[in-house]
Amino acid sequence: MAVILSTHALHPRATAMLERAGELRIASALDTDTLVRETRDAAVIIVRAPLPSEIFVGTHGIRAAIRHGAGLDMIPVEAATEAGVLVANVPGVNARSVAEHVLFVTLALLRRFRAIDRDLRDGGWLAGRDHANAARELAGRTIGIVGMGAVGRQVAAIAHHGFGLAVLGNSRSGAGFPxxxxxxxxxxxxxQSDIVVLACPLTPETTGLMSRRRIFSMRRDAxxxxxxxxxxxxxxxxxAALREGRLAGAALDVFKTQPLPADHPYLGFDNVIVTPHLAGITEESMMAMGVGxxxxxxxxxxxxxxxxxxNPxxxxRYRTRFPV
Known part of the structure; x- marks a missing residue:
């Protein structure tokens, strides 16, 4: 039977499908040495963690690396292509989950949820209630979305049709705008935006897109x-912008270094919501991504x-390795 290696456990429905198709294994660890060793006899890899390019070097029987989700930054696509390995993903299936998260954290920041919850628990009813005077409504604001893929379009639809927001959009392709x-x-x-949402893929062009100049040009209440x-x-x-009061807050689900270090400055701000790269993870999306x-x-x-x-x-190269 063909070996299918997944970097993580999968939704039960996806697990059942793969167990019928081959021998499903879950990686015992995610370090380079372990992944190289455990993928040597794999035909397919299901990817939920960064793959080292070393797995595509030398003798192996890998046919495909399939991303459990949309973002391809976890797969060294050039190395896979050079090795004659197919790269695929499951785009758009968690877009609704991510979009709901965007509106959830936006509302939590505007309504000062973190401070209210903390002070209510620590200082009592009135201590929490005091924050309400500085809370703000979402209605009447402008949301700007960078990236008009599946996530960006879902955020735009909920923001406009659900909350009546004006929506600005930016896309590298110049297409995909409702x-x-x-x-x-x-x-x-x-x-111009009261809420700036980053929903673009990571590419050389988008690396550092939100530079100091752009961050400091945002509205102070944004x-x-x-x-x-x-x-x-x-x-x-x-x-720096947060420390100087140049922004009303930020909600961050992704970071250059993950997991985020316990002493990271982001964790010290009341007006920053930090989540561990889970915006697209719900029961529904895990089933959809796993099955896909x-x-x-x-x-x-x-x-x-x-x-x-x-990687068409x-x-x-693929047909040379695996003739039809």
């Missing part, structure tokens, strides 16, 4: 929400190509 989203340049977006990748934001600039990845694995093992093949340039 008719209620006004396309603008990134610099105009950060200046909020920054990052559900993209940590490297999109200049951390030092954001920390399992379906792609089954296709590959049956001799077909993934529906969401992300690999096909000649």
């Amino acid at each position: 008719d209620f989203v006004r396309p603008v340049g990134i610099d105009e977006l950060v200046v 909020i920054l929400v990052n559900v993209s990748r940590g490297a999109v934001v200049d951390d030092e600039a954001l920390i 990845a399992a379906e792609e694995a089954v296709r590959v093992l049956s001799g077909a190509l993934p529906v969401n093949l992300r 340039e690999v096909l000649e």
Whole structure:
């Protein structure tokens, strides 16, 4: 039976599908040496953690690396392509989960939920209630979304149709804008928005996109929400802006270093909501991502190509390794 290695345990429905298709194994650890050793006899890898490029070097039988989700930054695509390995993903299936998270943390910041909850528990009813005078409503505000993929469009739809917000959007492709989203340049977006949401993929062009200049050009009462990748934001600039009171707050789900160190400055701000890269994780999305990845694995093992093949340039090498 073909060996399918997953970096993490999967939803029971996905597990059942893969166990019918081959021998499913879960990585015993995520360090380079372990992953290289445990993927040597694998035909398919289900990816929920960063893969070292070393697994694609030398003799192996890997047919495909399939991302459990959308972002491909966990897969060394160039190394996989060079080795004749298919790369696939499951785009869009957790977009609703991420979008709901964006609005959840935005409301929590505007209504000062962290401080209210803490002071109510520590100081009593009135201590918590005192924060309400400085709370703000979401209605009537402008949200600017960087990245108009599945997540960006879901955020836009909930913000506009659910809360009546004006929506600005920015996309590298210049496409994908619903008719209620006004396309603008990134610099105009950060200046005009009350809430700036980063929902773009990590690429060389988006690395450091939220620079010191752009962060300091945001409104003093604005909020920054990052559900993209940590490297999109200049951390030092954001920390400086928060310390100087240049922003009303931030909600960060992703970081350059994960897990976030226990002494990181972000953890010391009342007006910063920090979550451990979970915006897209719910019962529903885990089932959808797991089943989607399992379906792609089954296709590959049956001799077909993934529906969401992300490195089509690999096909000649792949067909040489695995003739039809």
